[in-house]
Amino acid sequence: MSAVVHDHDHDHAHAHDHHHGPYKGLMRWVTTTNHKDIGTLYLWFSFVMFAIGGLMAVGIRMELFSPGLQFTDPDFFNQLTTMHGLIMVFGAIMPVFVGFANWQIPMMIGAPDMAFARLNNWSFWLLPFAGTLLVLSFFMPGGAPGVGWTMYAPLTVQMGIGMDLTIFAVHILGMSSILGSINIITTILNMRAPGMTLMKMPLFVWTWLITAYLLVAAMPVLAGAVTMTLTDRHFGTTFFNAAGGGDPVLYQHIFWFFGHPEVYIIALPGFGVISQVIPAFARKPLFGYASMVYATAAIAIISFIVWAHHMYTVGMPVTGQLFFMYATMLVAVPTGVKVFNWVATMWKGSLTFETPMLFALGFLFMFTLGGFTGLVLSIVPIDIQMHDTYYVVAHFHYVMVAGALFAAFAGVYFWLPKWTGRMYNETLGKWHFWLTLIFFNMIFFVQHFLGMAGMPRRIPDYPLMFETWNKISSIGAFGMGLAQILFLYIVIQTIRSGAPAPQRPWEGADSLEWTHLPTPAPYHTFETQPVVK
Amino acid sequence: MTGSKLASLLAGLAATAVSGGAHAVAWYFQSPASGMAQTIDWLHQVIMWIILVIFVGVFGFMFYACFAHRKSLGHKAAQFHENTTVEILWTVIPALILVIIAWPVTKVVIAQKDTSAPDLTIKVTGYQWKWGYDYLRGEGEGISFVSTLSTPREQIEGNAPKGENYLLEVDNELVVPVGKKIRIITTAADVIHAWWIPAFGAKQDAIPGFLRDTWFRAEQAGTFRGQCTELCGKEHAFMPIVVRAVPAEEYTKWVGQQKAAAPKTPAAAAQPAAAAQPVAAADAKPAAQDSKPLPREELVKRGEQVYSANCVACHQANGSGLAAMKAPALAGSKVVTGAEAEQIDVLLNGRPNTAMQPFRQLSDVELAAVITYTRNSWGNKASEVQPAEVKARRK
Numbered sequence: 008m009s010a011v012v013h014d015h016d017h018d019h020a021h022a023h024d025h026h027h028g029p030y031k032g033l034m035r036w037v038t039t040t041n042h043k044d045i046g047t048l049y050l051w052f053s054f055v056m057f058a059i060g061g062l063m064a065v066g067i068r069m070e071l072f073s074p075g076l077q078f079t080d081p082d083f084f085n086q087l088t089t090m091h092g093l094i095m096v097f098g099a100i101m102p103v104f105v106g107f108a109n110w111q112i113p114m115m116i117g118a119p120d121m122a123f124a125r126l127n128n129w130s131f132w133l134l135p136f137a138g139t140l141l142v143l144s145f146f147m148p149g150g151a152p153g154v155g156w157t158m159y160a161p162l163t164v165q166m167g168i169g170m171d172l173t174i175f176a177v178h179i180l181g182m183s184s185i186l187g188s189i190n191i192i193t194t195i196l197n198m199r200a201p202g203m204t205l206m207k208m209p210l211f212v213w214t215w216l217i218t219a220y221l222l223v224a225a226m227p228v229l230a231g232a233v234t235m236t237l238t239d240r241h242f243g244t245t246f247f248n249a250a251g252g253g254d255p256v257l258y259q260h261i262f263w264f265f266g267h268p269e270v271y272i273i274a275l276p277g278f279g280v281i282s283q284v285i286p287a288f289a290r291k292p293l294f295g296y297a298s299m300v301y302a303t304a305a306i307a308i309i310s311f312i313v314w315a316h317h318m319y320t321v322g323m324p325v326t327g328q329l330f331f332m333y334a335t336m337l338v339a340v341p342t343g344v345k346v347f348n349w350v351a352t353m354w355k356g357s358l359t360f361e362t363p364m365l366f367a368l369g370f371l372f373m374f375t376l377g378g379f380t381g382l383v384l385s386i387v388p389i390d391i392q393m394h395d396t397y398y399v400v401a402h403f404h405y406v407m408v409a410g411a412l413f414a415a416f417a418g419v420y421f422w423l424p425k426w427t428g429r430m431y432n433e434t435l436g437k438w439h440f441w442l443t444l445i446f447f448n449m450i451f452f453v454q455h456f457l458g459m460a461g462m463p464r465r466i467p468d469y470p471l472m473f474e475t476w477n478k479i480s481s482i483g484a485f486g487m488g489l490a491q492i493l494f495l496y497i498v499i500q501t502i503r504s505g506a507p508a509p510q511r512p513w514e515g516a517d518s519l520e521w522t523h524l525p526t527p528a529p530y531h532t533f534e535t536q537p538v539v540k
Numbered sequence: 541m542t543g544s545k546l547a548s549l550l551a552g553l554a555a556t557a558v559s560g561g562a563h564a565v566a567w568y569f570q571s572p573a574s575g576m577a578q579t580i581d582w583l584h585q586v587i588m589w590i591i592l593v594i595f596v597g598v599f600g601f602m603f604y605a606c607f608a609h610r611k612s613l614g615h616k617a618a619q620f621h622e623n624t625t626v627e628i629l630w631t632v633i634p635a636l637i638l639v640i641i642a643w644p645v646t647k648v649v650i651a652q653k654d655t656s657a658p659d660l661t662i663k664v665t666g667y668q669w670k671w672g673y674d675y676l677r678g679e680g681e682g683i684s685f686v687s688t689l690s691t692p693r694e695q696i697e698g699n700a701p702k703g704e705n706y707l708l709e710v711d712n713e714l715v716v717p718v719g720k721k722i723r724i725i726t727t728a729a730d731v732i733h734a735w736w737i738p739a740f741g742a743k744q745d746a747i748p749g750f751l752r753d754t755w756f757r758a759e760q761a762g763t764f765r766g767q768c769t770e771l772c773g774k775e776h777a778f779m780p781i782v783v784r785a786v787p788a789e790e791y792t793k794w795v796g797q798q799k800a801a802a803p804k805t806p807a808a809a810a811q812p813a814a815a816a817q818p819v820a821a822a823d824a825k826p827a828a829q830d831s832k833p834l835p836r837e838e839l840v841k842r843g844e845q846v847y848s849a850n851c852v853a854c855h856q857a858n859g860s861g862l863a864a865m866k867a868p869a870l871a872g873s874k875v876v877t878g879a880e881a882e883q884i885d886v887l888l889n890g891r892p893n894t895a896m897q898p899f900r901q902l903s904d905v906e907l908a909a910v911i912t913y914t915r916n917s918w919g920n921k922a923s924e925v926q927p928a929e930v931k932a933r934r935k
Contacts, residue, residue, distance in 0.1 A: 074706060075698045082774045082865065149863050155771045161748060162731040162773060165895050167866060249749020255732055256747060290611070292621040298631075320734060320769075321745045322726075322752030325653040329646060336638045340631060347630045350598060353605040357617035360606075368606070372599065379591045386587065386641070387649045388580045391743050392569065395734060395769040460566035461738040463769045466777035468696060470707045470767075472566040515617075 029530065037132075040124035041530060042109045043426075048131050049106030050419075054495070056098030056138055061488055063091040068450075068484035070467050071477050084467035085153025086169075090141060092156025093173065096273070097180045098138050100407065103415045104276035105130075105187050108215050110426060112191060114520035114528060115209045117200025117537045122193040126186055133183040140176035144169035155465055157266070160247030160258040163236050170240065174233045181226040188219035188226075195219075200519070202539035206300070209518045210293060213300050214279030217307045221268045221275070224311070229265035232258060256321050263314035271310045273407060274374075275303060277414030278345060281367050283518065284417050285349050288364035289356030290515035295348040302341035302348075309338050319390045328387050335385035339378070346375055361513075362436030366417035369444050370410060377405025380455070395465075398458025404451045416443070416494070423498070424512045425520055428527030429505025435497045442490035449483025570738045573764055573785070574756045577741035579648055587641065594637075652741075655755045658723035660716065666726070666733025666746035666768070668895055669775035669853065673714050676725070680795040686901050687712045688849055689778045696778075708765040711849075713782045717791035718761050725753045730897050734770035737783055745770055758785035773895060774865055775853045834905070836912065836924045843913025846906045851914075854895060859918035865895050871918035880925050883911055884933045904930040 029035040029044065039045060066087050070079045079087065109127070113120055121127045144151040149167020152158070163170055195216045199208070208216075235246040236258070245251025247258045286293045293299065316335040319328060349371055358364075380402040384390045393399060416439075424430050453476040458464075462473045469477065511521040520528060523537050572578040609615045660678035664671060670688040675681055687710045694700035696707075703709070716722050726735055726746035736743040740756035758764070766781045786794065848857070854867035861869035870876050875883050887907055890898040899907065904927035911930075915922035 074702060076696055077698065080774075081777060082862070085771065085774065085776070149866060153774070159732060159771070162771065165731070165773065165866065167863070249747075254750070256750070289609075290617040291619065294621050295623075295627055296621065298622075298627050320743050321747065322750075322754075325650055328649055328653070332645070332649070333642060336642060337635075339638060340635050343634045344627070344631055346598060350602045350605070351626075352621075353602060354609065355615075355618040355620075356605065356609050357611040357615050358606060358609050359611045368602075371602065375595070375598070379595065382591065383584065383587055386583060386645050388576070388645065388652055388741070389584050389587070391652070392577075392580050392584075392738065392741055394743060395771075456567035459568050461570055461766065463736075463767050463777075465771045466767070468707060468777045470705070471702060476567070 038128070040120070040128050042113050042121045042124070042127065043528065043530065045121075045127050045131050046106045046109030046111075047426075049102045049109060049134075052131070052134055052138070053099045053101075053103035053106060056094050056102070057491070059142065060091050060094035060099055061491060063087045063094070065484055065488050067091060068481040071469070072481040073478075074469055074471055074474055076468055079467060081467045082153050083150065085155075085465065086145065086151040088465050089153055089155055089158075090145070090151050093177075094138070094141055095407070096156060096269070097177070098134075098141065100273050100411050100415070101180075101184065102134060104215075104218075104273075104411075105184075107211075107276065107280065107415075107418050107422075108187075108191055110422065111520065112194055112212055112215060113198070114425075114524060114532055115212050115518050116195065116198065116203050117519050117523070117533050117539065118194060118198035119531065119533050119536075121190050122198055123190045127190055130183050130187040130190065133179050133186075137176040137179035137183065140172045140179070144172040144176075147172060157259075157262055158233065158236065159262075160236060160239065160255045164240055164248075166240075171237065174237050177233045178230055181230045184222045184226050188222040191215055191219040192223070200533070200536040200539050206297065207539060209279075210282035210296065210299055211276070211279035211518075214275040214282070214303055217303050218272055218275045221272050221307055221310070225265045225268040225272065228261060229269075232261040232265065235261075256318070259318050259321060260315065263317045264311070266317065267314045268307070268310045270403075270406070271306055273411045275307070277370070277374075277411045278303065280414045280418040280421070281349065281370055283516075284363045284367040284421050285352050285371075287421070287513045287516040288359055288361065288367070289353045290358075291352060291356040293348070294351035294354075295344070298344055299348055302344040305341040306338065309334065309341070313338065316385060316390070319387050320394045332385055332387050336382065338385075339382050342378055346371065346378075359514075361420075361433060362431070362440055363417045363421035363513075365437065365440040366413050366420065369440065370413040370417060373405055373409030373413070373447075377402055377410055380405065393458055395463055396458035397454040397462045397464055400464050401451045401454035401458060404454075408451070409447060413443075416440075419498070421513070422520075423501055424508035425524075425526055425528055427502050427505065428508055429501050430508045430512065431497050431501040431505060435493065435500075439490060439493050439497060442493065443487060446483045446487035446490055450480050450487060451483075453479050572741065573739040573758055573760055573762060574741060575759060576648075576652060576756065577739055579651075580741045583645060583648060586644075590637065590641065652754075655723045655753045657721065658755060659720035661723045661725060662714070662716075663725045663727065664735050664746060666728035666730075666735070666772065666779075667897060668730050668773050669768075669779040671710075671714075671733075671735070671779060671781060672729075672901060673712075678720075679717070679792065680798065683795065683798045685712045687714065687782070689780060691778075693848070693852070705765065707778065708767070708780045708782065710780055710782045713763070713784045715784050715786060715791065715794050716758060717788050718758050718785045719788075721755055721757050723753055723755045725751050727751050730895065731772050732770045733768050733772045733779070735766075735781055736769045737764050737766040737781060739764040739766075740783075743769060758783070761785050761787055774862075778853075833926050833928065834908075836916075839909045839912040839924055839926075840916055842905070843909035843911070844917075846902065846910040847913055850899065850902070851910065859914065859920075867895065870914050871920060873920075876914050877920050877922045880911075880923060880929060881933060883915075884925065884930055887911065888930075888934060900934070904928075904934070 029039060036048060070077060070084055147167055147169040150169055152166040152170040152173050154162045154166060195212060238244040239246055245253040247253045247255045282293055282299060313331060313335045315323060315327060315331040384393060384402060420431060420436055457473055457476045462469055508526045510526045524532055569581050572581050661676045663674040663676050670686055672686045675683040690709045690711045691707055695702045724744060726744045727750060728746040728748040730748060733746040734743060735746055742754045742756040744752055744754035762785055764783045768776055768779045854862050854865045855870050856862055859869060859871035861867045875886060887899045890896050907930045908925045908927040912924040
């Protein structure tokens with residue numbers, strides 16, 4: 008009998024120790040199953056990738072500062088554009104929002120952690136391996152692939168072993184995304200606090216639920232496309248080679264069937280962040296909550312039927328062109344609804360403009376600009392003129408950088424107090440915003456002109472008439488790169504020596520992490536679920 | 541075709557809308573030189589105006605709120621959070637605007653795809669990294685040549701001042717008659733390229749193993765320049781497209797010159813004096829002159845020119861090759877210093893699944909010259925190859 012009691016005591020003591028917190032040192036991060044730790048890992052990983060991809064962008068802009076070849080040979084230039092795209096999309100922007108999801112979803116729905124805690128650990132730890140493969144490809148014979156992030160066949164067949172490393176990296180990244188998405192879907196559907204009905208969930212949670220479904224549906228398609236590339240390269244298949252009955256355009260159809268939903272995979276969580284930030288600083292509930300949910304779902308569904316608008320110049324039948332044009336124009340309707348709702352949320356609010364709100368407004372203004380150029384590009388005859396020019400580069404950077412990245416910055420400044428328990432330096436935060444905004448527009452606004460005037464994308468050297476805009480663009484790129492060092496400084500300064508933050512630093516913030524949890528959020532939260540009325 | 545009527549109607553509108561001098565700074569579309577390009581320009585302006593109105597409306601509200609509904613001005617937050625009427629309106633109205641836009645655009649799309657009844661059909665083949673042109677049907681049928689960048693390497697590498705048409709100049713320009721409907725059929729020999737002349741609003745991917753088409757009608761004489769717009773590997777930036785549109789009589793004269801010159805160097809008429817060697821597509825009917833034996837020095841001298849026009853991008857000027865392109869070093873290469881027949885076959889047939897494409901479009905003399913050059917440069921010491929030997933293996 009006493010043995011039993013002893014065992015019980017022992018177990019209890021062990022469990023008790025565990026509750027005090029994580030392992031110490033490096034093993035904490037390797038073995039962690041805590042959603043907050045994993046969220047932190049995702050966020051730092053994406054920042055490191057953002058820095059690497061950013062350095063590549065600076066390399067690209069250095070070469071393009073003047074006509075002629077100065078710093079890179081054309082092949083290395085192609086490697087830079089390819090890896091800049093892949094690393095930014097898969098290494099920086101996607102993981103940063105998974106980081107937000109890990110930190111925020113359990114706290115926002117009143118759950119103790121993610122549904123599959125160990126799987127969560129694995130989802131993250133796949134990423135550094137994939138990121139390493141991508142970077143390593145530069146050091147292979149022949150270097151990294153110089154095929155563009157879209158990896159169009161049959162150019163991929165000509166590449167060296169770096170292409171195979173990239174393919175494997177994409178496989179691993181896809182696996183990570185799918186596992187993460189399964190976790191997010193399960194967590195949201197099963198672990199909400201009593202009373203937290205679906206239509207009461209914060210919009211950030213909604214956008215992630217829909218994004219996770221997009222990921223589960225789209226990532227396997229990409230895996231298929233790159234696997235076929237792999238077998239075409241090494242095992243004698245001819246999926247994309249006409250000489251063996253294949254078709255290079257098939258690759259594009261498959262890639263963009265993934266690639267267009269991918270755009271919304273990147274954008275929707277950003278919409279979610281903005282939908283939390285704007286009401287908080289307007290001190291007014293989100294306008295049209297239900298229509299926001301429906302619009303998000305509509306965008307997700309439409310995203311699967313518009314893929315070939317990336318391919319207007321491959322020579323589709325006229326009916327194909329018309330169908331994809333109409334479907335693409337349709338995207339403007341739900342996207343417009345979201346923009347109108349955000350503006351209506353601000354209308355007659357009580358506005359203040361702290362850094363998260365500034366980034367949210369920057370997002371709203373410039374993402375909408377990117378949406379407008381998207382409408383321009385949806386028009387087949389205009390797109391045929393603009394396709395594969397700098398106009399397209401400008402368009403998707405307005406969506407990806409001014410859209411997703413600005414939303415991520417808004418989210419970091421918004422939740423940093425909750426995560427670290429400390430306030431960031433508001434003055435420096437505002438400096439970061441204005442510098443980023445100005446330099447971003449210097450880089451990309453002028454690229455609209457370049458594209459219209461006829462400068463193709465992915466070229467290391469260009470005719471003389473494009474020189475002026477390229478110079479402005481390059482100077483902007485150097486400035487924007489430097490501004491991100493300020494961001495790193497702000498975050499580190501906050502963690503080390505920021506002023507202690509109150510439980511709810513933002514007057515209008517009303518989701519569970521602000522109303523029910525202390526600041527900083529303890530290591531384990533909501534072990535007893537709250538009841539939402 | 542109603543589409544082309546619409547196009548010409550819109551062209552007039554566009555001409556008045558775009559001021560002529562606006563293109564001094566390259567910030568907008570190049571001056572349209574075809575009805576389609578004018579129509580595209582017009583469509584773009586219509587849509588930009590619609591966007592501008594919506595933009596001012598939406599962000600007028602936003603900035604007004606930012607200005608007037610501040611906490612620092614003591615503005616108290618209202619608590620409304622939905623309004624069904626407004627929400628339905630701002631769903632339906634944008635949808636209607638889109639329908640209104642879609643109507644004229646649809647007509648243009650249909651016109652743009654209509655490649656029927658052309659006056660002249662030209663096949664365009666994308667190679668890494670040059671363009672091949674074959675006049676298939678219409679006046680000039682049978683003319684065939686290859687068009688490569690003529691900007692000297694020194695300008696690209698910064699060792700010489702850049703010329704006015706830097707990266708937009710070629711040895712052999714595509715010559716077409718003004719006012720005629722030109723159908724362009726595209727294909728490619730290796731990877732996907734894209735053929736584009738901005739001033740015509742005509743862009744079409746060139747896909748290996750498939751034929752695609754587009755069309756244009758040049759409304760005025762002139763030289764129009766574009767670039768490859770689909771990433772096609774290392775020298776993607778260095779394969780421009782130049783089209784010279786000339787009046788009908790001049791075109792007829794040009795065709796006559798081409799036909800007369802065809803047996804030797806078909807594109808000699810369009811050849812600037814200082815440009816690289818003409819690369820004539822002589823494999824259809826190799827000229828008699830091609831088989832004449834030539835002295836070694838002449839072969840090497842000519843071979844160097846052919847090499848710098850066709851081979852140098854990958855195999856490099858010093859024959860060291862380029863790992864990034866899987867292009868082996870030619871200096872000390874077993875193939876280059878080995879049996880003549882094997883090297884001839886590589887040049888005629890290419891290496892499958894690599895950037896080494898067949899160079900059949902070069903003449904026997906050019907191939908013999910470049911082979912002899914590589915066999916006797918960078919420390920290589922091997923036999924010379926005569927045009928007759930190349931001709932013999934060309935089957």
